[in-house]
Amino acid sequence: MKMNWKALAFLAGMLAFWHGIVWMQLVNTALFPGPFAVLEAGISWFNSGILLQDVGTSIWRLLTGLAIGGTLGILLGLAMGRIFFLEETAAPFFHILRAFPPVAIIPLIIVWLGIGDIAKIFSIAFAVFFPLWISTLIGVKSIPKEYLKVATLFSKHPLKTLTRVVIPAPLPFLVSGVRIAIGMGFIMVFVSELAGASSGLGYFIASAQIVYRVDQMMAGLIVLGLLSFLTDYLFVRVSQRLFPWVNVQ
């Protein structure tokens, strides 16, 4: 995403329009609060100290889930991409699992694992596993045969081939896989916190809904959106720094 003055002006225009509707009292402000009311809700949320706590909880769950699901996905993707027997045997099973919408497993997870952190982290890990597994698998399988030939000719050590060729080659696929996983992870954080949680952004929005605090719901939504955007942005910046040869866009 590129910000320019036209985009910024448009954004400002939309905010002004939102404010205008509310200011002219065209809508019921209890159901559709204006931007300042939402900002105020956000500020008092921040001042209460709960905002940072909610953000911290949600991010912690997201990152733990990403780390667990991601590591498993990448390792299995690497193994299946390199060992044809494994791919032939196991990949169809994972393709079937992949077809389930991850959000739909949450009710089952609640029955099996309850509503604690473990259940939430499990749902996030489950959801992010698939994009990382499949992008690693495709990335490894599409390594040009020339790279492997050079590796074979030049290095007698299979470990060198693995670390210097097989692992770096699929990184462009992995970078986009991680971005998809981040998006998916945020959906799962939110959904898993809607039901049975005592903190987190999903919980904040769900409890605001019970008391009809639309301003708080909107503030929660905006924070969630900003957080998701920021996480992706940071990831892109770090990837560009670490892997300057990957075209991240």
Added chain:
Amino acid sequence: MSHALVSVKGLNVHFKEPVLKGLFLSVKKGEFVSIVGKSGVGKSTLLNAISGLLKGEGEIHAPPTIGFVFQNHSLFPWMTVKENLSFGLHENDEKKIQELMALLEMQGKENDYPTQLSGGQQQRVSLGRALATNPSLLLMDEPFSSLDGHTRLRMQEWMMNLIQKIDTTTILVTHDVDEAILLSDRIVVMKDGSIHSEHVVPFTKPRLNEIRYQQPFQELKKKIIESYD
């Protein structure tokens, strides 16, 4: 007559159908041999077999250290020029790298990534990586064919100069008969899975690009192309 550095005797390679059928080829030390022939005739297969990347039936004698230059995907995109060059070396041999950079006329580009280089520069680095281990045999599979016409001409000229400086034995696969004549001591034409004919190139080296417009060059070219079918 010097001893054969590469000798292939009765090589058979079979994929779904036989590709190489009892092929014989012998290359002397210091010789530059080009292999031409129609697409799909098995030229790349032959290079792969000589390098040991592919197992076939028959006898193959080739030196243990071999450099290989490919047409596409010739460099690792995640490594800088310097890292690509030193991939085959045991440790970072700064002196060797600088020597290669000078030979490739690429000084100052050590830390560039392949995507930052032109196609011709990429192929030069690829050649440099192949030469880094001081191979006794250099194999090149259509190294210039993905380059545009002008760059290809410049690279052929540059290659002509380079082979005067290094005395590596070289086998080049190419579709460009001009390129084969300009660079080689001998050209072999492959057909039906074996060597169909051989043509010694009589022009003295170093050859200038201009010789391709001269009568004897054109006659040799005609003779080679006619032997394709």
